[in-house]
Amino acid sequence: MIFDVVHQSLQARQRLIPVQALLGDAKGSRLPEVSGRSLNPQLAERAVEVCPTSALTLHHIPGGHVQLRMDYGECIGCGHCAEAAPSAFHVTETFTRCGVTRGGLVRRWDTTTGLEISPEPGCDPAELAREIRSLIGRALNIRQLDAGSCNGCEAEITALTNPYYDLERFGIHFVASPKHADMLLVTGPVTRNMAEAVRQTFEATCAPKVVVAVGACGCSGGIFAGSYAVVGAVDAVLPVDGYIPGCPPTPAMLMTGILEVLRRWKQKMRTGQAEEHRPVRVSSSQLLVKARL
């Protein structure tokens, strides 16, 4: 009976995670953090060697120094670096580079001194938590768009609506049509077969068309970069406002990223930097695909 189901549900303990505990949390994401103090050229080299994507790379700079470059946008969280060089790399439980610019996903260290080079800050979870009501206003409508993902990101985005995260408490809804959406949450590398549909979905979205690239594939193509059937990361086709890395990003990282993109968008609006006209990156003439939608 319906009442039995409702009765059992009502007896269950509440699981809602308070927003302060949610933002910046990255447990289970497997993303690595670099301990600059214990970094040395040998450890950096060992980690770069085992990295399956080009997330970790070494760069020789004039003066004989070697820089370690960590691009979180390409990291698939395999944990190989933490296994190969455990003193300098460890899996992190907090992560604040969600919803930032593409450049904000990249960090650099001098491998000899172990110092981080002019770090761009991540987002500030405490500030986001304070501002949450003013950021969202009354409602934010998100249209999730799968541009060719493996469905790992979809599983985590679906989890945002469960009773632990309950996105609706902030007035954030997932909508069925791009015409109802303020934000496109785009997952996956853009495949050749989806490129035209991605472009058309963007065009059907109402201004301001905030675009968020989700996951390693969305940020950089991830493990699929370079495949014959993949056009590239989301920003190969659409103008992207913020990036949420991870393979897949956890629901907490998604939440943090969505808010940070909004915060930066509002700031742009205030300073008058928001673009009026946002064309797609690739024009229809470049994608001579007769859409069959």
Add this chain to the structure above:
Amino acid sequence: MIPDMLGFMRHTNTTESLHESLRSGRLVSVFGTKGGEHKLSIHYVVDAGASGYQFFQFAVDRPVTSITPITPAAAWYEREVHDQYGIEILGHPDLRPLVLHENWPEGVHPMVTAVGSVPWASGLYPFLEVLGDGVCEVAVGPVHAGIIEPGHFRFSVMGDRVIHLELRHFYTHKGTEKLFEQSPVARGTLIAESVSGDNCFAHAVAYCQAVEKAFGVQVPPRAAAIRLVGIELERMLAHVADVGALCGDVGFTVPAAYASRIKEDLLRVSAACVGTRYWRGIATPGGVNRDLLSAAASSLAAAVERASGEFASLARKVLNTASVQNRFEGAGVLLPNVARDLAVVGVVARASGIALDVRRDHPYGAYTEHVPDLPVFHYGDVLARARVRIEEAVVSAQLITKIAANLPSGPTCSAVDFEKDAQGFSAVESPRGELLYWVSCRRGQIARCHIKSPSFQNWPALPFAVADNVIADFPLINKSFNLSYSGCDR
């Protein structure tokens, strides 16, 4: 060591023996390979029951005669081989492009030719048209109304009733099989994990087992047990989520939310016990990357037991609800003869009266000692598929609690030397059904990796279940199959 090893050795390569085998056996997969000097071969895999998986390999020096007229299950496979390798297939009833959409120029076959930059082409895909007064076409997708993967459905309806449904998939085709080629054997696990995200552990284990078989590596018992825990947990997650989503699709949101909470409980306990929510990065050729220590194992087992209890009691109440029965019962019937013809696997097969499960039929890893019970239902409707899922989730939970409480002691990984040339295959019962990996390695790299995903096998059966139902029931029927788009499209 593994019973179907014998079947793998036996290459009885005549067309007669293939046809003979198909008469009594079940078609598992068809795929192409490219040898030296561009010599192409076509391979057929048949499940011959007690005598294991049989492999047939034919050199392609002239057009291949299609087996689709005698084995309809081969239809998509032959279309795929045609797209990938340009192998001519004679007598196939429908050789329209499958994987490569209209944006591909004709005559480009990505598995044979180097495809650096392929020019964009345009064209129209000829959908099957249903003619007659009052017949309407409804086009859905590729972008769907929800957090779902992309794919196109073309319905021909008369009023509310669906006369015909045509699928147009492969929007998420990522060239995964080609991506495996030339990549180091160890890296292959990471690609396998990204084939179908919600079944990532089953894919990783299937790939690792294929590699282990190729190189003759024995997995330590402790690692095999940990893999079993992971695979069963993944199955439980899938089934709990699916039953919840089925409730959501009939507007019964309370159990939908409840099930999503149970799933999240399990994901969080996974993150706490093994550091990853979906068991990514755990499986590796030779064993597992991460040990399940006894404290973690017991907290996992306790969480699973609690989740299973809550889920079973919820599911019982859901199935007792009249409005649910009304929607589930008799909707989307997949008849056993259709299911058999299309060689469907997994939950879909077991809900249509076909007792089929790799864990029982061709046991691997720790399943050689722990054979699970097999719930089988005969009606082939949404209700039957929901029941299979509910019972399987409970069986999985029992397996997890049993194994996690007595993990064998010892190492968690054996060393593997990838240098020699080797071939191997492995089948795993993923949450969606039989998943097979066939790998061929050369000098530490993958020369070819074929993935038979259960979704690729089951998608063609969906239109048969949908036909004659009202179009409004489509989301429900589709959800009851719950097939992966990415796993199918690869």
